Amino acid sequence: MTDLNETRRMMPLGLARRGYAGVIQHLSAKDAGSALSDVELESRLIELGFVEGARVEVLHEGLVGRDPIAVRVDNITIAVRRREAMAIVVA
Amino acid sequence: MELPLLHLALVGTPNSGKTSLFNALTGSRQKVANYPGVTVERKEGFFVTPLGRQVSVVDLPGTYSLRGRSPDEEITRDFVLGKASGETVPDLVLCVADSTNLRLTIRLLLELKRTGRPMILVLNMFDIASRRGITVDVERLAKELGVPVVTSIAVRKGGTADLLALTDEISAKLAAEPQDNSWRALSVAELRATQREADRIIADCVSLPARPDTLTARIDAVVLHPVGGLIVLAAILFVMFQAVFAWAQPLMELLQSGFDALGELVHATLPAGLLQSFLQNGVISGVGSVIVFLPQIIIIFLFILLLEDFGYMARAAFLMDRIMGGAGLHGRAFIPLLSSFACAIPGIMATRVIDNKRDRLTTILIAPLMTCSARIPVYTLIISAFIPARDVWGFINLQGLVMFGLYAAGITSALIVSFLIKFFMLRDYAPAPFMLELPDYKVPRLKSIAIGIFTRAKMFLQRAGTTIFSMMVLIWFLASFPQPPAGATEPAIDFSLAAIIGKAIAPLLAPVGFNWQIAVALIPGMAAREVAVAALGTVYAIEGGKEAAEQIGQVLATKWSLATALSMLAWYIFAPQCASTLAVIRRETGSWTWMAVTFSYMLMLAYAASLLTYNVAVALGAG
Numbered sequence: 001m002t003d004l005n006e007t008r009r010m011m012p013l014g015l016a017r018r019g020y021a022g023v024i025q026h027l028s029a030k031d032a033g034s035a036l037s038d039v040e041l042e043s044r045l046i047e048l049g050f051v052e053g054a055r056v057e058v059l060h061e062g063l064v065g066r067d068p069i070a071v072r073v074d075n076i077t078i079a080v081r082r083r084e085a086m087a088i089v090v091a
Numbered sequence: 092m093e094l095p096l097l098h099l100a101l102v103g104t105p106n107s108g109k110t111s112l113f114n115a116l117t118g119s120r121q122k123v124a125n126y127p128g129v130t131v132e133r134k135e136g137f138f139v140t141p142l143g144r145q146v147s148v149v150d151l152p153g154t155y156s157l158r159g160r161s162p163d164e165e166i167t168r169d170f171v172l173g174k175a176s177g178e179t180v181p182d183l184v185l186c187v188a189d190s191t192n193l194r195l196t197i198r199l200l201l202e203l204k205r206t207g208r209p210m211i212l213v214l215n216m217f218d219i220a221s222r223r224g225i226t227v228d229v230e231r232l233a234k235e236l237g238v239p240v241v242t243s244i245a246v247r248k249g250g251t252a253d254l255l256a257l258t259d260e261i262s263a264k265l266a267a268e269p270q271d272n273s274w275r276a277l278s279v280a281e282l283r284a285t286q287r288e289a290d291r292i293i294a295d296c297v298s299l300p301a302r303p304d305t306l307t308a309r310i311d312a313v314v315l316h317p318v319g320g321l322i323v324l325a326a327i328l329f330v331m332f333q334a335v336f337a338w339a340q341p342l343m344e345l346l347q348s349g350f351d352a353l354g355e356l357v358h359a360t361l362p363a364g365l366l367q368s369f370l371q372n373g374v375i376s377g378v379g380s381v382i383v384f385l386p387q388i389i390i391i392f393l394f395i396l397l398l399e400d401f402g403y404m405a406r407a408a409f410l411m412d413r414i415m416g417g418a419g420l421h422g423r424a425f426i427p428l429l430s431s432f433a434c435a436i437p438g439i440m441a442t443r444v445i446d447n448k449r450d451r452l453t454t455i456l457i458a459p460l461m462t463c464s465a466r467i468p469v470y471t472l473i474i475s476a477f478i479p480a481r482d483v484w485g486f487i488n489l490q491g492l493v494m495f496g497l498y499a500a501g502i503t504s505a506l507i508v509s510f511l512i513k514f515f516m517l518r519d520y521a522p523a524p525f526m527l528e529l530p531d532y533k534v535p536r537l538k539s540i541a542i543g544i545f546t547r548a549k550m551f552l553q554r555a556g557t558t559i560f561s562m563m564v565l566i567w568f569l570a571s572f573p574q575p576p577a578g579a580t581e582p583a584i585d586f587s588l589a590a591i592i593g594k595a596i597a598p599l600l601a602p603v604g605f606n607w608q609i610a611v612a613l614i615p616g617m618a619a620r621e622v623a624v625a626a627l628g629t630v631y632a633i634e635g636g637k638e639a640a641e642q643i644g645q646v647l648a649t650k651w652s653l654a655t656a657l658s659m660l661a662w663y664i665f666a667p668q669c670a671s672t673l674a675v676i677r678r679e680t681g682s683w684t685w686m687a688v689t690f691s692y693m694l695m696l697a698y699a700a701s702l703l704t705y706n707v708a709v710a711l712g713a714g
Contacts, residue, residue, distance in 0.1 A: 034524055035447070040160075041524070042279050047155040048526060049194050051286045059308075063317035064413035068422070068525055070315060075299060076192050077311075077529040079409040079422075084524045 013056060013071065014086035021057040022090040024050060032087035041087055048080075049073045050088055097146045097262050098179050100170060102203060103187035104195050105153035106402075106530040108215040108245055112187055113150040114539045115245040123546065132440070133166075142259045149181070155195060157202055158276055162443055171206055172272065182265055183258065184210045190220035190227065190242070191531065193297060197289035200236065205274040209265055210238050213254055217242040219533070224300030232296040246536045307531045314403070320410045327403075331394045332498060333491045335467065339386035346386070350379030365571070373567030376628050378560055384468045384621060388551055389544055391433050391464050396543045400535035404429070405527050412525050418506040419513025421445055422525040424454040428505070431461035432498075433547070435672045438463075439679055453512050455679055456689055459672050460505040460665065462498045465620035469663050470497055472624050476644035477656040500664050504696065562615045566626045569611070589630065603662065603701035604655040604709075613668070620668045654708035661704040665697035 010025055014032075027045055029038035036044070050056075050073060059077060060070035068081045103109040113121075117136025134150040151170055152163035159165035166175060173180030186203055188196035193214075200212055214220075214227060233240040241257045244250030277285065314320050354375045361367040398404055404426055412422025420428075423445050431438030438458045445451040462470075474490050483489050569589040576586070593611035600610050608630045616623030628643040631650070647656070667673065667690045677686040 036524055039279055043156075043158065043277075043282055044524070044526060046279070046282045046286055047195070047198075048528065049286070051283060051290070053290075060311065060315040060409075061317060062409065062413050063321065064417070066317075068409060068412050070311070070409060070529055074194060076194070077307075077531075079405070079412075079525065079527045079529055081412070081525045084526060 008091045010089055010091040012086045013058075013069075013088040013090045014082040014084075016058045016069075016085075016090065017066070018058050018061045018069075020090075021055070024052055024054045024056060025089045025091050026052055027087055028089055029087045032084055034084050034087065036084075041084065045084070045087060048078050049076060050078075056088070056090060094144055097140075097144050097258075098182045099146055099148040099185055099258070100181035100183075101148060101150045101185050101187055102167060102171060102199070103153060104155050104189075104199060104528075106192075106528055107153065107187045107189045107196060109153060109187045110150060111536050111539045112185075112213065112215055112243065112245040112251070113148065114536075114542050115251050116148055119542060119545065121542070121546070140255050140259045140262075142263075144259060144262060146258070148185075154199070156199060156277070156282070157206075157274065171203065171208060172274065181208060183261060184208045185213050185254075186210055186238075187213045187215050189530075190214040190217045191223060191225060193227075193293055194286075194289060197236070197293060198286045200238065201285050201289055202274070202277065204236075204238065205272070207272045207274075209261065211254070211257060211261065212236065212238050212240045214240060214242045215245055216533075218244045218247065218250075226298045228296045232292070235292045235296060246538070310532055311406070311529075314406055315409065320406070324407055324410055327398070328498075329495065331391070332495050333488070334394070335387050335390050335494075337488065337491065339390055342386040343383050346383045347379075350375055350383070353379070368571065369567060372629055373563055373571075374560070376625070378556075378563055378625070382552070384464070384471070385548060385551060387467050387471075388433070388464045389548055392544050392547045393540070395430065395433060396540045397535050400533065400540060402530045402532045405529050408525075408527055409529065415506075415509075418509045419453060420457075420506075420509050421447065421450040421454070423527065424450065427454055428458060428461055431458040431463060434463050434465065435459045435461065435669070436675050439672070439675050442679070452680060452685065453509050455676055456512060456685070456692075457505040457509050459667065459669070459676075459689065459693060460501050460508065462501045462664070463620070463669075465669065466497075466663050468621040468624045470494060470660065472627075472644055473647070473656050473660055476648040477651075477653055497660060497664060504665070508692070508696075562622050563625055563629065566611075566615045566622075566629050570629055602705075603698065604652070604658040604705035605662075605701075606651075606655070608650075609655075609659065613666075616668050617670050620663070623668070653713040654705050657708050657713070658701040658705035661700040662697050665693050665700055667693035667697075 008022065012028075012031065013022075013024075016022070027042050027050065029036075029041040029045075032041060034041045054074050055072075057072040058069050059072050062068050066082075068079050069085060070077055070079050071085070101109050101113055113134065113136060117138050120138065121134060121136040123132060123134055132152075136148050136150070138146050138148070140146060149170065151167040154164040154167045156164075157168045157171070159168040169175040170178055171181065171184060184203065184206075186196065186200045188200075196212075200210070203210060212232075214229070217227075220227070227242075229240050229242065239257060239261065241253045243254045314323055354371045357370045357375060358367060361370065398407075407429070408422045408425040411425045415422060415424060424442070427438045427441040427445070429438075430441050435458045438461065439455050442451045442454045442458070445454060471494075474493050478490050478493050480488065480490050483492060566589070569592070570587050572588060573586060589611045590607065592614065593607035593609075597605070597607040597610045600613075605613075608627065611630055612623045612626035615626045624643070627647070631643060631646045651659075673686050673690060676689055677683060680686070
């Protein structure tokens, strides 16, 4: 089977550059180093539509440190800092 | 038999068009207050259904879930669950969804269903969805969700007809007995499962087109460009402040001559004496000199509401996040701080969107440094009296440029203060997350904006009619009593209470170039900054007799040196001249300490800035 997900390397969305498009594999809040607790961060990400299988694309980057990023999640756009985006594993 | 009032509640995610639906349903029949004990805005409106049922509808704060992680979201949860103190449990919950973006709302709805409240799903902005080629199988969606579904176009006349008809139909057969509430906070696994369920239902009932909203993408390509976006933002702010100065001018002159004519009429009709002086100098010229600024306040709110409705505010937060982050501020602080340009009170109240306590506290402390609309009267008065109205570089009005500079000084000092707070006071601190939906751009809804401006203008006029009016009476009293002894040659005000107080504190203000008349005006200015203008008018009008009543500015230009005028401008950038702002800070932080901190740091900054400005100006020969 030529599943794209199996051939691409998994990486955190927090490292993706503008133009990157992929699919969410899983959430891993403990890897994010966010000020939020793991449960809280994961809950918030899910509430904004970051769930396994959602298609994501990095649309825009901020000026300072290419941060935050604007991410297309299925058909909505969410602004998120790279630190929190580290919790989103994509491929 | 008269049916009891039907209670509706509007629930939805942020950007779902909840508020425009609320406005469409109720028009201007709205009541804005606070929930008891918290400073969350409570918006209630009223309307009558086609079958004649009286309805009360509450617009609840937007939320993505019922977890309640901020005071706003707790209100929404408690209200729906019937736990909010002093509130009736809603008979019917209207869950409002943006039809172009159903995922998050459907998940919220699945969670809401567990509360057992009767519910309708309102697919709002259905016209935009249709135009983009999104089709929704409404009947199937209703069956899958187990909830009646209706489409609506809040911005179009008659666009809520189906919703009204359905409300009548459902309210007629609402069960009298309470429903089971099986809601409890969802675990992460349950949350994920609910989102999966929502996605499955959407896949079954909604067909999404291959083409996304290309217009939003095209605008964002410019507006969110790392460099271009900041230029656009600066340009928007610049146009906004030029507009405040230029567009409002004709209307302000019209209002001014209206009040002048009224004053003359009173002067001509009544016999000379205390009553004539009270009406002309105390009431008409006092309140009039504040109401004159209504056009500028309307223009500021017009811009803020337009940008908000268009969807630009979230973009501004995105652009500013890291830049403000460098100063220790959260990107979400941008919206409260921008609102503070209108008034620090709604701005401070809007900090509730920041869930981290420390981020919120920093934002509250610096919000009063943003140039609020109450400073505009003071700035305008001094600028038009002392700064020549000529163009520099051919197209920029010098007066507008100075105004822009005053705003810039406020912003810059706010960033520096915030940086110092972060550095010295809140050191052990990890930045809170910034997560924000960037909604698709929408054509602003004129009716919503009109209602918004109307509400704010009403608030301003009520303030002018109550607080400011009573302060004007007080100031007139202080400036008129005691009366001069018979045969006195000095102006009457020299014998008044105002002069006694002003002269007592004048030595403290002498180093910054303020005379005792300014000292007198600063005291009532504590009630509201703009009162200082009226107070100066009263002080000088009474002192100078009737010829001075026509233009406060002309009088100031003859009485003050340029250095004093500039010092006064510098003072007003920083001075904590607003008792209501201090009261709101005390309420929002729940502490007298933070209120005292705000008051003292701003007072020190004001004194230092004025001292510097005055002495530099004098040294340059403007004394």
